[in-house]
Amino acid sequence: MNYTSLLQDKRLTILLSGEIDHHSARQTMEAITSKIDVYLPRRCVLDFGGVTFMDSSGIAIVIHTLRAMEELEGDVCLANVPPQPMKVLRAGGIEKLVRFGAERSPA
DSSP: OEEEEEEETTEEEEEEEEEESHHHHHHHHHHHHHHHHHHOOSEEEEEEEEEEEEOTHHHHHHHHHHHHHHHTTOEEEEESOOHHHHHHHHHTTGGGTSEEEOOOOOO
């Protein structure tokens, strides 16, 4: 699991890539929380465009990010979710908690 972050106009975009599983989830959650704490964004976009596989640990990452953003009275958006991770997220009912969008990360 790798990630890159971009900040523009109080929007933090986290570009995720690789496999999301229980081995990488804790480190990813800590990294996202650190970025949120430093940048204090109004919106956090988790861009799943580069994710090749995801198990239920991806749900934990989304919920962890949602909780961190709720503390700032901000929101979370999931973008560019490939079919396999989308199945996992939908099975977990994530669409009831966060919105999905086709937002492209800033170039």
